[in-house]
Amino acid sequence: MWLPIPPDEIEGLPEGPAYRFWNGEEDFPADPADCAFYAVPYMKPSPLCVRPMPEMSHLQVVQTLSAGIDHVEPGLRQLPPGVRLCNARGVHEASTGELTLALILASLRGVPDFVRAQDRGEWLAGFRPALADKNVLIVGYGSIGAAIEDRLVPFEVARVARVARSERTTARGPVHPLTELPALLPEADVVILSTPLTETTRGLAGADFLSRMKDGALLVNVARGPVVDTKALLAELESGRITAALDVTEPEPLPREHPLWRAPGVLISPHVGGPTSAFLPRAKRLLADQLNRYVNREPLRNVILTTGASTG
Numbered sequence: 399m400w401l402p403i404p405p406d407e408i409e410g411l412p413e414g415p416a417y418r419f420w421n422g423e424e425d426f427p428a429d430p431a432d433c434a435f436y437a438v439p440y441m442k443p444s445p446l447c448v449r450p451m452p453e454m455s456h457l458q459v460v461q462t463l464s465a466g467i468d469h470v471e472p473g474l475r476q477l478p479p480g481v482r483l484c485n486a487r488g489v490h491e492a493s494t495g496e497l498t499l500a501l502i503l504a505s506l507r508g509v510p511d512f513v514r515a516q517d518r519g520e521w522l523a524g525f526r527p528a529l530a531d532k533n534v535l536i537v538g539y540g541s542i543g544a545a546i547e548d549r550l551v552p553f554e555v556a557r558v559a560r561v562a563r564s565e566r567t568t569a570r571g572p573v574h575p576l577t578e579l580p581a582l583l584p585e586a587d588v589v590i591l592s593t594p595l596t597e598t599t600r601g602l603a604g605a606d607f608l609s610r611m612k613d614g615a616l617l618v619n620v621a622r623g624p625v626v627d628t629k630a631l632l633a634e635l636e637s638g639r640i641t642a643a644l645d646v647t648e649p650e651p652l653p654r655e656h657p658l659w660r661a662p663g664v665l666i667s668p669h670v671g672g673p674t675s676a677f678l679p680r681a682k683r684l685l686a687d688q689l690n691r692y693v694n695r696e697p698l699r700n701v702i703l704t705t706g707a708s709t710g
Contacts, residue, residue, distance in 0.1 A: 399415045399416065399417045399418065399433070399434065399435040399437075399689065400418050400419075400420045400427065400428075400433050400435070400436050400437060400450075401417055401418070401419055401420070401437045401685060402419075402420065402421040402422075402437055402438065402439040402440055402463065403419070403421075403437075403678070403681065403682060403685065404419050405417035405419060407682070408682045408685055408686055409682065409686065410683075410686035410687075410690070411685075411686055411689055411690075412689055412690045412693040412694075414693060415434075415435070415689070415693065416428075418433075420439070420450075421439045421442075422439040422442045422446045422447075426450055429453075430450040430451075430453035430454045431453055431454065431455045431456060432456065433450070433454050433456070433457055434456060434457060434458045434459070435457075435458065435459045435461065435688075435689065435692055436450070436451070436454060436457055436459065436460050436461065437461040437462075437463065437685055438460065438461065438462045438463065438464075438469075438470055439463075440463040440464065440672075440673075440677075440681070441464075441669075441672070441673060442469075443469075444468075444469040444470070444472060447469050447470055447473070448469075448470060448472050448473030448476075451470075451473035451474075451476055451477060452473070452476040454477065455478060456478075457477055457478065457481050458480070458481060458482065458692075459481065459482050459484065459688075459692060459698065460474075460477075460481060460482070460483045460484070461484045461486075461684075461685070461688055462483075462484070462485050462486055463486045463489065463677075463681050463684075464485065464486055464490070464672065465485055465486055465487065465489070465490050465494075465540075465541075465542060465594070465672075466485070466594055466595060466622060467483060467485050467594075467702055468594070468595045468596075468622065470483070474703075474705055475705075477705045478705070478706075479704075479705050479706025479707075480704060480705060480706055480707075481704065481705040481706075482698055482701050482703075482704050483701070483702045483703050483704070483705070484688065484698055484699065484700040484701050484702065485700050485702050486681065486684060486700070487540075487541050487699070487700045488541065488680065488684060488699075488700075489672075489677065489680040489681050489684055490542065490671065490672045490677070490680075491541050491542050491544075491545035492545065492676045492680075493671060493672050493673075493674040493676045493677060494542050494545065494546070494592070494620055494671040494672060495542065495545035495546045495548065495549045496549070496674075497620060497645060497667065497670065497671045498546045498549070498590060498592070498618060498620050498671075499546075499549050499550070499553075501618055501620070501643035501645065501665060501667065502529060502588055502590075502616065502618055502643065503529060504643070504665060505616055505618075505641060505642075505643045505665050506526065506527045506528065506529055506588075506616065507526045507527075507528075508522075508524070508526045510665055529550075529553045529554075529555060529588075530553060530554040530555065531554065531555070531556045532555050532556060532587040532588055533555070533556050533557045533559070533585055533586050533587050533588075534550060534555050534557070534558045534559070534586060534587065534588045534589075534590065535558075535559045535560075535561065535582055535583065535585075535586035535588070535589045535590065536558065536559070536560050536561065536590045536592060537561045537579065537589065537590065537591050537592070537593055537602070538561070538562065538591060538592040538593025538594065538599075538621060539560040539561060539562040539568075539573050539592075540562070540592070540593075540594075542592045542620075543560065543562070543590075543592045544568070544570075546590060546592060546620075547560070547570060558570070558571075559574065559582050559585070559586065560572070560573040560574060561573065561574050561575070561576060561578070561579055561582065562574075562575070562576070562593075563575070563576060563598070576598070579607070580606075580610055583607065583610035583611050583612075584610055584611070584612055585612070586611065586612065586615060587612070587614075587615055587616065588615065588616045588618065589611060589615060589616070589617050589618065590618045590620070591603060591617070591618065591619045591620065591621040591625050591626070592620055592621050593621050593625060594621070594622075595621065595622035595624055595625060599621070599625050600624050600625065601624065601625070601626075601627050602625050602626075603617065603619070603625055603626040603627060603630075603631070604627040604630050605627065605630040605633075608627075608630050608631060608634045608640065609634075611634075611640050613639055613640070614639075614640070614641075615640050615641075616640070616641050616642065616643065617631070617640060617641070617642045617643070618642070618643045618644075619642070619643075619644045619645065619646055620645045620646065620671050621646065622646055623644075623646040623647045623648035623649070623650045624648045625646075626644075626648065628647065628648050628649075628658060631658075632657060632658060632661055635661040635662055635663055635664055636661060636662065638662060638663065640663070641663035641664065642661075642663065642664045642665070643664070643665040643666075643667075644658075644664065644665070644666050644667070645666075645667045645668075645669055645670060645671045646669050646671075647666065650669060651668065651669075652666065684699075687699065
């Protein structure tokens with residue numbers, strides 16, 4: 399069992415398996431061919447994460463510590479059939495929900511302008527929009543999208559509309575399919591992207607999507623950078639028609655000279671939705687639970703796909 403957290407720091411691991419700590423170091427901790435359960439290093443580049451996978455001939459489980467799985471997808475076709483890929487549903491909802499609200503409030507209330515004014519010793523008073531009474535659209539209504547809505551409710555928003563791949567009903571109300579997105583965008587004051595990166599969502603927020611947003615609307619991306627067409631977003635930002643708060647960008651990390659840094663009306667955080675003090679306790683609980691399920695031959699949580707059956 400390869401773990402990116404030292405095994406002696408994880409309470410509740412089942413006895414019996416041989417645990418090896420590997421968090422992306424040059425040397426592997428053991429022969430990859432002997433690995434049955436691979437918990438992928440967190441916040442490491444895709445080439446590093448997939449590097450041992452071609453040699454993992456006896457692998458049975460790949461467990462990410464992120465909600466997204468796009469960073470391990472390049473290695474899946476090199477795995478034997480029957481390997482279950484699990485994501486970290488339940489680990490990042492609190493942190494990402496918090497950051498989403500922080501980005502919205504900071505953008506609407508002008509916090510970046512206040513910080514710059516403080517550096518200049520300037521008292522920058524003025525009238526700013528509130529989150530209260532705004533219409534909010536969440537694009538990507540999985541567990542993170544639901545956690546974001548939980549945190550929106552106390553702010554007295556006028557309405558929350560929800561969009562996911564397929565239509566369904568939740569306790570909070572209907573979830574609209576992606577096909578209804580064009581009709582929902584013009585009504586939203588705040589558009590939040592929290593969708594996984596797939597072939598369907600890559601470039602989803604392109605020129606047509608952005609042009610349908612109302613004047614003065616705020617786009618918030620806590621999903622993946624490639625969900626947004628950066629060139630199209632730059633055009634809208636430079637026109638001053640909309641604003642944006644981005645925890646992720648395309649490219650990423652954003653190069654020093656990239657025009658997005660200097661675009662008007664944009665707030666950028668460096669992909670910090672997940673890595674907070676809330677991460678480790680939840681990641682450790684997930685790993686302990688999954689490994690106990692694996693050892694006891696119980697159904698694993700958060701299975702996204704099985705190689706062979708889903709990846710061809």
